[in-house]
Amino acid sequence: xxxxxxxxxxxxxxxxxxxxxxxxxxxxxxxxxxxxxxxxxxxxxxxxxxxxxxxxxxxxxxxxxxxxxxxxxxxxxxxxxxxxxxxxxxxxxxxxxxxxxxxxxxxxxxxxxxxxxxxxxxxxxxxxxxxxxxxxxxxxxxxxxxxxxxxxxxxxxxxxxxxxxxxxxxxxxxxxxxxxxxxxxxxxxxxxxxxxxxxxxxxxxxxxxxxxxxxxxxxxxxxxxxxxxxxxxxxxxxxxxxxxxxxxxxxxxxxxxxxxxxxxxxxxxxxxxxxxxxxxxxxxxxxxxxxxxxxxxxxxxxxxxxxxxxxxxxxxxxxxxxxxxxxxxxxxxxxxxxxxxxxxxxxxxxxxxxxxxxxxxxxxxxxxxxxxxxxxxxxxxxxxxxxxxxxxxxxxxxxxxxxxxxxxxxxxxxxxxxxxxxxxxxxxxxxxxxxxxxxxxxxxxxxxxxxxxxxxxxxxxxxxxxxxxxxxxxxxxxxxxxxxxxxxxxxxxxxxxxxxxxxxxxxxxxxxxxxxxxxxxxxxxxxxxxxxxxxxxxxxxxxxxxxxxxxxxxxxxxxxxxxxxxxxxxxxxxxxxxxxxxxxx
RNA sequence: GGUGCGGUAGUUCAGCCUGGUUAGAAUGCCGGCCUGUCACGCCGGAGGUCGCGGGUUCGAUCCCCGUCCGCACCGCCA
Numbered sequence: 295x296x297x298x299x300x301x302x303x304x305x306x307x308x309x310x311x312x313x314x315x316x317x318x319x320x321x322x323x324x325x326x327x328x329x330x331x332x333x334x335x336x337x338x339x340x341x342x343x344x345x346x347x348x349x350x351x352x353x354x355x356x357x358x359x360x361x362x363x364x365x366x367x368x369x370x371x372x373x374x375x376x377x378x379x380x381x382x383x384x385x386x387x388x389x390x391x392x393x394x395x396x397x398x399x400x401x402x403x404x405x406x407x408x409x410x411x412x413x414x415x416x417x418x419x420x421x422x423x424x425x426x427x428x429x430x431x432x433x434x435x436x437x438x439x440x441x442x443x444x445x446x447x448x449x450x451x452x453x454x455x456x457x458x459x460x461x462x463x464x465x466x467x468x469x470x471x472x473x474x475x476x477x478x479x480x481x482x483x484x485x486x487x488x489x490x491x492x493x494x495x496x497x498x499x500x501x502x503x504x505x506x507x508x509x510x511x512x513x514x515x516x517x518x519x520x521x522x523x524x525x526x527x528x529x530x531x532x533x534x535x536x537x538x539x540x541x542x543x544x545x546x547x548x549x550x551x552x553x554x555x556x557x558x559x560x561x562x563x564x565x566x567x568x569x570x571x572x573x574x575x576x577x578x579x580x581x582x583x584x585x586x587x588x589x590x591x592x593x594x595x596x597x598x599x600x601x602x603x604x605x606x607x608x609x610x611x612x613x614x615x616x617x618x619x620x621x622x623x624x625x626x627x628x629x630x631x632x633x634x635x636x637x638x639x640x641x642x643x644x645x646x647x648x649x650x651x652x653x654x655x656x657x658x659x660x661x662x663x664x665x666x667x668x669x670x671x672x673x674x675x676x677x678x679x680x681x682x683x684x685x686x687x688x689x690x691x692x693x694x695x696x697x698x699x700x701x702x703x704x705x706x707x708x709x710x711x712x713x714x715x716x717x718x719x720x721x722x723x724x725x726x727x728x729x730x731x732x733x734x735x736x737x738x739x740x741x742x743x744x745x746x747x748x749x750x751x752x753x754x755x756x757x758x759x760x761x762x763x764x765x766x767x768x769x770x771x772x773x774x775x776x777x778x779x780x781x782x783x784x785x786x787x788x789x790x791x792x793x794x795x796x797x798x799x800x801x802x803x804x805x806x807x808x809x810x811x812x813x814x815x816x817x818x819x820x821x822x823x824x825x826x827x828x829x830x831x832x833x834x835x836x837x838x839x840x841x842x843x844x845x846x847x848x849x850x851x852x853x854x855x856x857x858x859x860x861x862x863x864x865x866x867x868x869x870x871x872x873x874x875x876x877x878x879x
Numbered sequence: 880g881g882u883g884c885g886g887u888a889g890u891u892c893a894g895c896c897u898g899g900u901u902a903g904a905a906u907g908c909c910g911g912c913c914u915g916u917c918a919c920g921c922c923g924g925a926g927g928u929c930g931c932g933g934g935u936u937c938g939a940u941c942c943c944c945g946u947c948c949g950c951a952c953c954g955c956c957a
Contacts, residue, residue: 327914339917346914361907376915384917401908404890407918411891411906415949468957488957515956516880636882637953727957740957776957849950 296366296396302338304371306385313388314368315340316396318426319359320406329356330387333367336431341374341387342367348389355393362399362406362423368392418854421845433842437830440555441508444528444826447550451543453504453530458493460486460510465804467741467794470514472523480871486512489823491740492808494531495780498819499811503533508826519838520772520828523851528829530777531821537763537779541566541719544767544775544822548717555833558715565718569761572720573690577697579723582771583716585704587613589696590673592684601661603642609689611696612644614674615703618681619647632702633685633695640695646670646682656682701771710770712835717769722746725762726793734795739764741790742808743778744820750786757793767824774829777822784812 297316304313317335331342344356359365369390378384403420404412408428417424424430445455464471464485471485487493489511497505507529514523528547532540545564552558565583572579575588589611596610604610615621621629626645633640646656646667654664654671662670670682683699685692704710725745726735735757737743745753749760767775781787787809791801801809827839840846847853867874 321917323916323919325914325916325919326912328916329914330916330919332917341917343915374915376917378917381917387915401889405907409918413891413949415886416890418949469955491957513956516954518956519951521956635953737957743957850948854949 300337301333301335301340302382304340304383304386304388306373308371309373309386311371312368313371314366315342315388316366317364318399318406319361319363319365321361322356322359324357329353331356331359331365331367333365334426338383339381340383341378342369342390343372343387344390344393349391352390352393356390359395360399360401362402363395364397364399366392366394366396415854418846418848421855425844430841433830433834433836434844436555436834437842440551440830440833441826443551443554444508444547445506447547448504448506448530451504451546453506454502455507456497456502456505457507458487458490458497458509462487462493463804467737468513472512472514475870475872477870488513489527490529491742492805494529494821495742495808495816495819496811498531498533498780498782499814499816501533501817503817503819505529505531505821517847517849517851519840520831522827522839522843522846524847525839526826528775528824528826529821530823531819533817533819535779535818535820537721537765537820540777540779540820540822541765544777544824545719547824548767551829551833552715556715560717567718567720568722569720569724570722573693577693577695577700578771579720580766580768580771580773581697581718581720582701582704582710583718584711584714584770585700585709587615587700587703589613589693589700592670592673595666595669595672596662596684596686599661599666601658604658604686607686607688607692609692610684610686611692612646612670612674612682612684613696613700613703614671614676615681615683615707616677617679618703618707619649619679621645621647621681629683629699629702633699638695638698639691640685641687643699644684644686646684648676648678648680648682650679652678715769715832717767720766720768721764722761723764723766724758725749725760725764726757728758735793737790737794738762739776739778741794741805742780742787744781744786745790753789753793763820765822767822769829769832772828772832773825774832775822775824777820779818779820782812782816782818784809787812 295314298314301315301317315333317333320332320334320339322329322331327346329344332339333342344353346353367388367390369388371386372389374385374387402423403416404410406423406426410417410427412424425434461474461484464473464483469488471488473483473485476482476484490507490509494505509527509529510524511527512524517523530544532543549560552560567581569579572581577589592610592612596604598605630643632638633643644657646654648654648671654667656662656667674682676682685695685699724738725743727738729736739762743762743764746761746763752760763779765777766773781790788801827842830842831839834842836842845853845855852858
């Protein structure tokens with residue numbers, strides 16, 4: 295028997311018990327006459343003590359122990375004379391009488407501690423060592439609990455988890471597919487699913503009216519801190535539901551997770567914004583409403599006073615930064631630089647300072663008197679001491695730039711606090727998005743999303759105006775979920791494919807199976823998928839989803855630990871009928 | 880595809896702007912001392928292809944160009 299207890303469970307009540315522990319040497323402190331060893335496992339740390347007087351041989355062995363040696367120690371649980379209130383097992387220690395080295399360890403390349411000295415690169419290469427560290431261990435534990443509670447919630451609501459295939463078929467819409475060659479079908483390829491979208495709809499047709507799956511999805515696109523080529527979704531679909539039913543069910547899931555995992559309860563119904571409202575008020579379709587400052591349209595009050603920049607622009611708008619009227623020239627210059635960055639794209643920044651002495655000063659004093667500027671302040675209910683930041687230009691880009699500026703001010707004013715969670719729904723997304731490069735519409739969500747019934751007639755006249763029964767779930771400016779009511783009529787689905795520029799043959803070849811299924815009594819249905827990694831990283835307070843994934847890939851989609859992707863042998867290629875020609879740069 | 884930042888002891892960084900002596904610090908590692916530590920303490924020691932290639936220069940860790948690697952962001956990601 296390797297152990298009678300774990301390294302996290304012994305307490306003062308266990309005093310005088312003979313116990314055996316196994317684990318890793320976290321650190322040892324050699325005081326000459328005696329040696330302390332911190333023994334670590336998944337459950338915690340327990341101090342072992344070796345005393346010169348009790349056993350010189352044992353203590354000599356203990357001095358040899360290096361960091362991360364795997365050892366087994368038996369001894370008597372004893373109350374410490376010097377207790378350590380900082381650790382759960384800090385009242386006791388083990389007076390060791392038998393020590394076995396189960397495996398030695400070379401010195402690890404970085405310290406296995408909460409505050410490690412290791413950089414990202416090294417930690418990735420030695421991920422199995424990084425995972426020994428407390429913060430990552432806690433993240434994986436959190437992830438497990440969240441998966442468990444998710445299944446628990448859906449189980450009590452009659453959902454069943456059904457696995458869908460991973461080797462499927464490439465489709466043209468959406469992200470690039472990862473493909474897998476088929477040996478038994480030379481020259482043909484499977485694709486890995488970007489999501490189980492069509493399968494869950496087919497499950498609805500099959501009558502499994504409440505489906506859930508925590509499932510891996512794959513997208514071959516460039517990576518970010520919150521994007522991995524393979525990631526997990528909480529994928530859901532329901533039949534005989536309208537949008538309201540879905541919002542309630544999945545708001546329930548989020549509430550359940552916050553309550554059981556974080557002990558947070560949201561008393562009121564979560565806020566809902568339409569896509570247009572989100573854009574107008576926050577300049578963003580995934581607003582971080584921890585930052586309260588909203589955008590207001592100043593076009594009407596600002597125009598016509600002879601200031602060419604504003605007069606010639608279709609839109610002028612601003613945000614009000616509370617208590618920032620005393621911002622220095624330097625701070626305002628920094629903000630100007632911020633909005634002029636290519637990613638933000640504004641030409642410049644105007645400001646109005648509503649001084650603590652109620653005096654009004656602005657960068658446009660030449661064109662606007664105090665009375666004019668008071669009108670600007672009005673929609674914000676600005677108070678003395680506030681600072682108005684104003685951008686002008688084309689409507690949508692200016693709103694988006696104001697949205698970025700809002701977040702920047704939120705950061706500067708420390709309004710985006712980690713422990714605070716502000717979830718909301720964003721509703722009524724546009725059904726279609728115009729792509730100026732290929733001159734056609736694309737589905738904003740996916741091609742199975744149903745238009746709002748009252749907007750269907752617009753499909754022929756003004757497709758860009760059609761709103762969808764589509765919704766996103768947003769927490770703290772992070773899009774954590776998205777879904778829609780689906781089309782369940784073959785006719786409407788055909789119409790949708792037409793609008794997207796599919797020929798009948800394209801539609802039939804790629805999605806014929808779905809449209810055929812719709813002929814056999816497809817129930818009204820809809821669903822949603824939550825980005826599980828993002829949800830866990832939010833709960834964990836981590837910036838990057840890599841910190842909640844056991845074995846993530848790096849910026850360039852490589853696994854630096856196993857060194858993948860990698861070439862395959864000529865034999866493998868031949869078997870697959872594949873000839874490789876690496877494109878020259 | 881693009882932009883920015885970074886690459887110097889095992890590790891995390893300083894030095895580089897303003898080129899020139901033996902390239903430093905902390906931590907880790909090794910050795911010694913130490914009987915109540917828990918980031919133990921004290922003393923000593925070892926440890927460097929300054930990512931790689933080219934250029935400028937009498938001379939390059941330092942300046943320039945290229946390249947590779949890492950991170951963040953833009954494009955992209957229904």
